[in-house]
Amino acid sequence: MNIRDIARIANVTPGTVSKVLNNYSDISEATRQKVLAVIEEYQYSPTASGRNTPSYSTNKKLNIGLIIEGVYNNTHVEIEDIASIRFHNAGYTMLSFHDNYYSQDKKEKFEELLEYANEHSLSGLVYLGGNFESIPKEMFQKLPCPTIFVNTVLPIAYYETNYSSVQCNHLEASEMQMGQLIRNGHKDISILISSMVDNSVYGLRLKGYKCALMNAGLEHNINHIVEGDYTYSKSYQNIKAHLEKHPEITAVCCSADIMVPSVIRAIYDLSKIPGKDIEIISFDGLEMLEYCIPTVSSFKQPKSEMVDSIYDLLLGLMNKTRNNQHVTFQCNLASRESCKCL
Amino acid sequence: MNIRDIARIANVTPGTVSKVLNNYSDISEATRQKVLAVIEEYQYSPTASGRNTPSYSTNKKLNIGLIIEGVYNNTHVEIEDIASIRFHNAGYTMLSFHDNYYSQDKKEKFEELLEYANEHSLSGLVYLGGNFESIPKEMFQKLPCPTIFVNTVLPIAYYETNYSSVQCNHLEASEMQMGQLIRNGHKDISILISSMVDNSVYGLRLKGYKCALMNAGLEHNINHIVEGDYTYSKSYQNIKAHLEKHPEITAVCCSADIMVPSVIRAIYDLSKIPGKDIEIISFDGLEMLEYCIPTVSSFKQPKSEMVDSIYDLLLGLMNKTRNNQHVTFQCNLASRESCKCL
DNA sequence: CTGAAAGCGCTTACAG
DNA sequence: CTGAAAGCGCTTACAG
Numbered sequence: 156m157n158i159r160d161i162a163r164i165a166n167v168t169p170g171t172v173s174k175v176l177n178n179y180s181d182i183s184e185a186t187r188q189k190v191l192a193v194i195e196e197y198q199y200s201p202t203a204s205g206r207n208t209p210s211y212s213t214n215k216k217l218n219i220g221l222i223i224e225g226v227y228n229n230t231h232v233e234i235e236d237i238a239s240i241r242f243h244n245a246g247y248t249m250l251s252f253h254d255n256y257y258s259q260d261k262k263e264k265f266e267e268l269l270e271y272a273n274e275h276s277l278s279g280l281v282y283l284g285g286n287f288e289s290i291p292k293e294m295f296q297k298l299p300c301p302t303i304f305v306n307t308v309l310p311i312a313y314y315e316t317n318y319s320s321v322q323c324n325h326l327e328a329s330e331m332q333m334g335q336l337i338r339n340g341h342k343d344i345s346i347l348i349s350s351m352v353d354n355s356v357y358g359l360r361l362k363g364y365k366c367a368l369m370n371a372g373l374e375h376n377i378n379h380i381v382e383g384d385y386t387y388s389k390s391y392q393n394i395k396a397h398l399e400k401h402p403e404i405t406a407v408c409c410s411a412d413i414m415v416p417s418v419i420r421a422i423y424d425l426s427k428i429p430g431k432d433i434e435i436i437s438f439d440g441l442e443m444l445e446y447c448i449p450t451v452s453s454f455k456q457p458k459s460e461m462v463d464s465i466y467d468l469l470l471g472l473m474n475k476t477r478n479n480q481h482v483t484f485q486c487n488l489a490s491r492e493s494c495k496c497l
Numbered sequence: 498m499n500i501r502d503i504a505r506i507a508n509v510t511p512g513t514v515s516k517v518l519n520n521y522s523d524i525s526e527a528t529r530q531k532v533l534a535v536i537e538e539y540q541y542s543p544t545a546s547g548r549n550t551p552s553y554s555t556n557k558k559l560n561i562g563l564i565i566e567g568v569y570n571n572t573h574v575e576i577e578d579i580a581s582i583r584f585h586n587a588g589y590t591m592l593s594f595h596d597n598y599y600s601q602d603k604k605e606k607f608e609e610l611l612e613y614a615n616e617h618s619l620s621g622l623v624y625l626g627g628n629f630e631s632i633p634k635e636m637f638q639k640l641p642c643p644t645i646f647v648n649t650v651l652p653i654a655y656y657e658t659n660y661s662s663v664q665c666n667h668l669e670a671s672e673m674q675m676g677q678l679i680r681n682g683h684k685d686i687s688i689l690i691s692s693m694v695d696n697s698v699y700g701l702r703l704k705g706y707k708c709a710l711m712n713a714g715l716e717h718n719i720n721h722i723v724e725g726d727y728t729y730s731k732s733y734q735n736i737k738a739h740l741e742k743h744p745e746i747t748a749v750c751c752s753a754d755i756m757v758p759s760v761i762r763a764i765y766d767l768s769k770i771p772g773k774d775i776e777i778i779s780f781d782g783l784e785m786l787e788y789c790i791p792t793v794s795s796f797k798q799p800k801s802e803m804v805d806s807i808y809d810l811l812l813g814l815m816n817k818t819r820n821n822q823h824v825t826f827q828c829n830l831a832s833r834e835s836c837k838c839l
Numbered sequence: 840c841t842g843a844a845a846g847c848g849c850t851t852a853c854a855g
Numbered sequence: 856c857t858g859a860a861a862g863c864g865c866t867t868a869c870a871g
Contacts (some may be wrong), residue, residue: 157581157847157848157850157856158850159848160851166854167857167858168857168858168859169848169849170849170851170857170858170859170860171739171847171848171857171858173849174850174851174852174856174857175851176849181856181857182856182857183856183857186856186857196612198612198639200611200612200616201616201849202549202550202615202616202617202618202847202848203546203549203616203617204545204546204547204548204550204847204848204865205546205550205620205848205849206547206619206846206848206849206850207544207546207849207851208544208546208848208849208850208862208863208865209850209863209864209865210849210850210851210852210861210862210863211850211851211852211861211862222853228768229840230855232574235595236595249594250592250593250594251592251593251629253577253581253593266540269540270540270542272545273542274542274543274545275545276544276545276546277845297540305845316870323564328559334660336536370859380655387784387785387787387788388784388787391788410826413785415790416785416788417788418855419788419790420788420789420790423790440729442729443729443758445729446733446758446759446761446762447758447762448761448762448765448790472832483808488852495609495711499863499864499865500864500865500866501864501865509841509842510843511864511865511866512841512843512865512866512867513840513841515865515866515867516840516841516866516867518865519866523840524840524841525840528841530842543865544863544864544865546863546864546865547863547864547865547866548864548865548866549865550846550847550848550849550863550864550865551847551848552845552846552847552865552866552867552868584854598846628848632844655864656846701868715853715865737854752860753860760855793854840871841870841871842869842870842871843869843870844867844868844869844870845866845868845869846863846865846866846868847864847865848863849862849863850857850861850862851857851860851861851864852858852860852861853856853858853859853861853864854857854858854859854860855857855858855861
């Protein structure tokens with residue numbers, strides 16, 4: 156069943172069927188009904204490839220691409236989820252891709268991104284996570300459609316170039332996160348991060364921790380930075396080993412909520428009381444933290460406001476009613492049992 | 498930049514460029530290198546819409562669709578993740594869709610599925626979760642490409658029809674799950690499910706629980722079925738209220754791992770000891786359970802074997818070297834602190 | 840081994 | 856308001 160079959164059966168031309176499909180107004184109600192009836196009867200739906208092939212330069216496209224680096228970051232999956240509904244309701248198709256198989260080389264990765272956008276005739280692109288700090292300015296100019304980088308580390312000096320961004324204030328919020336522990340009187344604080352060589356927003360968070368330590372004159376805590384590798388098992392093993400070796404530590408700062416269960420368990424297995432003998436504070440704001448024992452304080456990313464911003468901005472960019480811009484959201488501390496927050 | 502531009506610059510015809518792009522063997526090495534050089538220089542990549550438009554009936558397509566019902570089921574996200582890498586490495590593009598905005602009416606949902614497969618010129622489709630038990634046999638015949646339903650409730654009577662499936666033995670495994678608690682001597686057991694009207698595989702699990710209760714002469718536990726609605730908050734509130742009202746209950750059976758933190762916290766907030774005063778057993782096998790306090794016993798879905806099976810079967814179906822089939826995997830109990838498993 | 844040409848499903852200026 | 860026709864980017868039988 157293609158558009159010519161439908162046209163033949165409905166006794167019209169393919170062009171007329173196309174206009175019905177695309178809600179053109181210059182179609183008589185009688186013809187519209189006749190065509191719709193045939194479409195309904197044969198369960199016809201036009202192919203995406205036909206629709207996406209540009210027949211004239213004015214052709215509008217309806218595909219939004221969404222790429223996630225680090226799908227195990229639940230925050231990003233939740234943003235994807237909320238965003239996909241909103242764009243769908245606005246008549247767009249959202250193509251989701253997870254980053255598993257992209258290149259590790261940043262430049263190659265960016266080229267793959269450009270390829271992806273061209274391949275799928277995207278009219279807009281949302282990229283979640285990652286790092287494109289080292290990408291030369293000219294390459295951003297090659298982006299073939301409006302693009303919003305979300306929680307991506309970008310070359311700030313290029314802000315005037317051809318892209319938008321929606322970010323949280325990772326650096327400042329992690330300073331505040333660490334600052335909370337310092338204000339609580341802790342002198343020996345361990346920091347659980349993904350990896351020393353992580354240059355995504357987790358790298359920014361690490362930088363924030365270091366700044367906070369410097370400012371408070373607690374530089375020796377640099378030796379208490381522990382790598383968790385984004386996995387439950389490494390997080391558990393490494394933080395446990397470190398806390399065992401350094402019984403003077405009285406607080407742990409997690410750079411992502413996903414690490415929290417491992418930290419609680421490690422403290423417990425060392426026969427200490429999480430949240431009492433060792434305070435815990437985290438980052439992201441996943442709902443799970445409200446059910447841990449103890450419930451865990453965390454800096455929360457305002458997901459739903461971020462999606463609002465992504466949606467409005469991308470639609471505006473595609474309609475050319477808005478220009479590229481860079482939005483930063485504040486993370487807010489949800490105070491819970493694991494850490495006194497006065 | 499399109500295929501004609503590349504052809505012009507390389508001094509060949511578009512057909513020749515196309516053959517280079519598609520690794521045809523009847524191209525001289527010199528021409529291949531010349532064309533590849535131009536492609537590289539201009540960073541050209543062919544559009545998906547052009548490629549997917551069938552020019553002749555023999556046209557091979559390279560799109561695999563993957564739909565997830567219930568993205569908050571981490572098992573399904575993990576399956577998606579592993580599968581996307583494997584299909585990518587085999588040269589396929591995987592289009593992921595999450596089910597947020599599909600219809601709730603099963604028949605409409607199935608029609609949307611057909612539409613999706615046609616729209617995107619899919620050569621294969623993987624569907625994770627959901628329920629299509631009430632879909633008439635004829636509709637399955639309309640599937641335009643090889644399709645594998647994974648953890649989907651299907652009309653067993655139609656097994657000879659036009660689709661494949663990869664399932665876990667949800668019904669039997671949940672009987673065994675409940676059976677473990679019964680063998681441990683529990684007489685009053687609460688069951689935390691998603692919802693009474695859930696007819697996905699969670700419905701099968703509920704059926705398994707009921708069977709186990711009947712077989713053991715413990716029918717009165719039917720009054721201890723609690724709905725958690727897939728959310729942390731409802732799971733917590735409802736199981737806590739129920740356990741408070743029924744202090745005789747000594748074990749809780751969870752139909753999904755995602756419910757476990759809520760259950761542990763609820764027991765704790767009732768001043769009882771999880772895993773001791775009240776045993777816990779769960780279903781799915783998420784890694785998180787190894788770090789809960791107590792660690793939680795769970796029936797594990799063999800995700801990686803399931804992906805192997807999905808991959809081999811779908812490729813076989815697309816190459817027409819295999820016929821539709823229905824594979825069932827056993828879930829295995831990982832025994833941990835929350836429940837003695839002798 | 841390469842070119843010339845027809846073809847895919849769809850869209851959109853243009854004519855009447 | 857509808858039709859006839861040209862167009863998109865790509866692929867693939869077919870000719871030589």
